[in-house]
Amino acid sequence: MRNTLKAATLESKFPLLAVEADCIISKDADITAVFEVELPELFTVTAAEYEAIHAAWAKAIKVLPNYTVVHKQDWFIREDYHSQTDKENLSFLSRSYELHFNERPFLNHKCYLYLTKTTKERMRMQSNFSSLCRGFIIPKEVDKDTTAHFLDTVGQFARIVNDTGLVRLRRLGGDEITGTEDKAGLVEKYFCLSMADTTTLEDIELGDDGLRVGDKHVSVHTLSELDALPNKVGTDCRYERLSTDKSDCKLSFASPVGLLLSCNHLYNQYVFLDDSGENLQRFEKSARNMQSLSKYSRSNQINKEWIDLYLNDAHSFGLTSVRAHCNIIAWTDNPMEVKNMRNDVGSQIAMMECKPRHNTVDAATLYWAAMPGNGADFPAEESFYTFIEQALCFWVEETNYRSSVSPFGLKMSDRISGKPLHVDISDLPMKRGVTTNRNKFVLGGSGSGKSFFMNHLARQYYEQGTHVVLIDTGNSYQGLCSLIHQKTGGKDGIYFTYTDENPIAFNPFFTDDKVFDIEKRESIKTLILTLWKKDNEPATRSEEVALSNAVALYIRRIKENESIIPSFNTFYEFVKTDYRKILEEKQVREKDFDLAGFLNVLEPYYRGGEYDFLLNSDKQLDLLGKRFIVFEIDQIKDHPILFPVTTIIIMELFINKMRRLKGVRKMIIIEEAWKAIAKEGMADYIRYLFKTVRKFYGEAVVVTQEVDDIISSPIVKESIVNNSDCKILLDQRKYLNKFSQIQSLLGLTDKEKAQILSVNMSNDPQRKYKEVWFGLGGVQSTVYATEVSLEEYMCYTTEESEKVEVEQLAEQLDGNIELAIKRLAEKKRAQSSEIPNAYGI
Template sequence: MRNTSKMTTLENRFPLLAVEHGCIISKDADITVAFEVELPELYTVTGAEYEAIHSCWCKAIKVLPDYSVVHKQDWFIKERYKPELQKDDMSFLSRSFERHFNERPYLKHTCYLYLTKTTKERNRMQSNFSTLCRGHIIPKELDRETTTKFLEACEQFERIMNDSGLVRLRRLSTDEIVGTEGKTGLIERYFSLMPEGDTTLQDIELSAREMRIGDNRLCLHTLSDAEDLPGKVATDTRYEKLSTDRSDCRLSFASPVGLLLSCNHIYNQYVLIDNSEETLQKFEKSARNMQSLSRYSRSNSINREWIDQYLNEAHSYGLTSVRAHFNVMAWSDDAEELKHIKNDVGSQLASMECVPRHNTIDCPTLYWAAIPGNAADFPAEESFHTFIEQAVCLFTEETNYRSSLSPFGIKMVDRLTGKPLHLDISDLPMKRGITTNRNKFVLGPSGSGKSFFMNHLVRQYYEQGAHVVLVDTGNSYQGLCGMIRRKTGGADGVYFTYTEDKPISFNPFYTDDYIFDVEKKDSIKTLLLTLWKSEDDKVTKTESGELGSAVSAYIERIQSDRSIVPSFNTFYEYMRDDYRKELAQRDIKVEKSDFNIDNMLTTMRQYYRGGRYDFLLNSTENIDLLGKRFIVFEIDSIKENRELFPVVTIIIMEAFINKMRRLKGVRKQLIVEEAWL
């Protein structure tokens, strides 16, 4: 009894025979090599770089033999952000950040490239000869020599693109194409149009009215006629939303149907390579026919002019004639949403100055031809003649922002969708040669969020083990410092500020381990000279040398006698009682004009016990700043004080230089608020 059912199994119609050594073999003896394409990030590419990418695509396509098909397939699938909450050492703020972005929708972009070698006959087949329309397909044999040459051309194609430094191709393995027991393959994903990781196969309904996969209904817009294209195409275009009068933000010409189209869709781009000379000869013949028929119809005369123009371009510049086709395949399981999607796709194509054509009749055959490895099944009547350079202009050339692989960095969000990203703005730019140091400068008008951003950055750097020294004006970091102090039980988070009740206080002579290196001694000497001399006074070599000797002698004394409390008070007493006597007993006398110790003691008396600023250098808290990882100097109330400000500045520098010299292999940050002032 004859089977009259309209249903059939996928196995009966399936056009692919096998996947061997990473190559997809079709039943019609077409061989396809599949690549995953890594494109540059959105909003990061300049006009010159878009030109370079375009040039690389053109060079690479010219390497392929005749009767090849270049099929670039960009997947844009809606997904939701899954927060990383499983880490044990996450702080409250890190956990809150992740929770805030839980289920945040975004468009995930993956790009694939299929290079297919087919035959002259297959390249000319129309939609009524599609494998979708045949009862059964008889497998054919591959030609060894043709296959070897094609695989060599594919390797050259890959090398040309990777050498550009902007686009990277990675050959897909057999497991990635067909899948494994635990992971969906690329071909299986295509038949379900599901996000990565979903292994549910759906039933497929094909008809002239609509096409359905599971609950999803497809809508297809095609660019398959030269009349539908704009009068002029370019490698890139100006993105007005992020551009100003003085700066340009560039996107690829086809970006409106890429990441800027916020729905589930696949953007298919085909370049079909025939024999260019043969094609041009056909056009020559067609032009002669049009010439002879021009007296009967003006349209024949116009068409002849267009063909002549095409031929002149080809011969003048040595251009390769190819056929091209582009389509946007979008889908939704909601009929109302599908209407909006149709309008969105149409308006995005119109923004490219293309005529949007909603295709229903050829939707099944175009869907079938877009199966990974089945590009040779593409219906010839859906393509138009052009040159490689113009065809490549309609490729999408950017992808989502990507998280840095580096373990060190900060959490930011994607500018387009608000999805969290991990960014390394310290090590990666140096590694790539973008910059030669890790210095950063945050510039913005009042209220633009400079301190807010720096709080975000500093907190994450601190949690990743960095030592932070902050010079603050306006208590911007008081809350963060207080949180760190509470979290560490007072072991970290030191906040220096000046108030009448508790004035700012240091002890530059104190260290936990009584180790004083050359920089530490020099910074103490510089501090004492600042206390003694005014800005206009000249410091002589004798004064500098004697004060340095006094500092070294005092340090030796406190190292040998631990009963002496290191502070400015005990140093002052040492200078007054011991060093002055030792100076007087020397064989070689030091004249007062060279080093006036009495003048020094008188000038610095105000910093000694009972003096006006006796609090400044005699802190009893004995905080060794070397071991503290988060230190804030709040200097708003003393920045105008001519006496205190220079001293505090020197102590800040001494604390940071001490960290720089002694803490090897540890990240250190010095952050100065209002650095402009």
């Protein structure tokens, strides 16, 4: 049919009439309900879950009435990350992190679903009878019963899909569809091909040389013919780049034209519900015609066989005959990139084993029909006959990573684009019942980026008000602790380590507020008992009572007499003099409490003794109020005296924080030191911590790199793993042959195993990062990237030469570590455009 109409404005051809009761009403009385669709995140869905989503869509579509258009529209818009440097109290490292990602491009994804009830005549409309080509449109009377029935089925549709728990539909209101004076609606955004809140429409050119929307050059590729489709479709496909011989990474069948296509594009997926019975009768008639003409052409005979197969499947399996269509509307602002864009779209379509078809004939009509609420204007000749189940295989079923809505969390990066994401692995999972505690178990081999991730986590938790206590054996946190110490003017960032010149020293008897609660008194008694008795020599009841009285009387004495300096020295002197008199007055026998033996055993810790430095620190430092404390115990982890005492004091410190700091988040991170702690009879502390810390708004974190340790240690297996609902695993590929043991020990599912083994499988060479897997309560699991700025790298680095470089420059700058890091980062950027690998590889 030739169009003989005079020129007309698009406004006069606009097919939408109004939005009433949150439904779009077209001028042909088509009614459209609009939903925003929330899909599961990329790389987090298994084959079984894809099948469940597919089955739910199919079940939901079957409740819709005949002559309904199901139109799913996925928006993929290229955007740039805008750094948030205007926040108050943003630290030096946080600001550097934000600036590092400034203008980082990423693909933003939004998904909408339009359910349009139309008529039999409109469903058969072809492109030459589109509303774009008609001189007038005659509105029809709306049947109230038909409309009410349709809206009922729409509600059922949404309920069926939402019940999966994997996909969520949210009905859009009128203002979200049409927009307001200061906020763009969905229709406006479509005509601008932009998700920004622009209320100014751009000009549209529907010319012979292509489609143009404003400055955007549009290209349309279609899947509208059976000859262009693959021989076999499925609900999912194997993503080879992240799969191994022992694991499969699954994506939806249509994922190549989703987030894996990096240009701006819309992916429109249609299912047209005609009268299935009529369709099958038409095919029966066509098959008979082909049979009668088969002697004249072999193609007629073959077509007859194909139609028979279609009819047999429909009747044998009770399938619903529908029409389907998919198209990709891609665009670019740069006319020089149009050809590359078309090639990209075509190659991704070919990844689905489909034949790409660049549509230049119906581009304007397809763009017009994809308008929200105008699905009934779709040209029927651009669709192909299939069944609901096969049509749904062409739907994209995943979205990009989402940031957590929780105010608390840490910054990680998107696996594909590197966009920063806000991730909460502590609070939100607890609130939603995914986890029952905040404890974390971290496993990663040497060189997997474990130290960088833990520095990244500890620093961000500290900046959000957490009290962090770290037990380390390799100086991994020295740079971060020194920076905090300097920024707080020495009030925080306390670093304890043992050297002969400056041995590690404490004063367990000192508190700022002179409050000695039960926990404090018990920890002092435990400490003295450890110094006094051997592991195989338990104290008698009378000895415990005598010691308890001595501690209680000494505490009372220092509270009453402020001239007494609390320390082990004054405690020893108190026991030697005043407490001796008290025992003599009570006539306590030597066999019940050997005072002379007690003083003799503890003499090495008294003034002038071999270990007199250990419990008599003159710094009078109350660690209760310090929020970042590091104990580096590598030098003493095998010492029979220093290590047990140090461990008790550390545990007492954290338990004191745990019980006295009400409503304050606290965290203890035990690196490889847990192995030494477990050896020295400290297992009870570990068990106590992991079982009770959750009750005091705290979390315990154990970090290890040896697989054999976690497999063989009963302490880890019973206490740590079973009481850590958050598992964090880094690159495990070197343990591929042992991974079945790890999987069994940690109780990992096959889905989680596939995700873990995909870590660092296909990293972007243009970015320097390491991936990390988070597993929450066996319910949620995702792989993120740990990418840091150059300033953070210089702070976190464990490379000796780089640490020395920072320290030497800081000395030249009067000890200003922050300025030293800043200057080194600028120097390295000037030397090379390639950012150094933040993980020493």
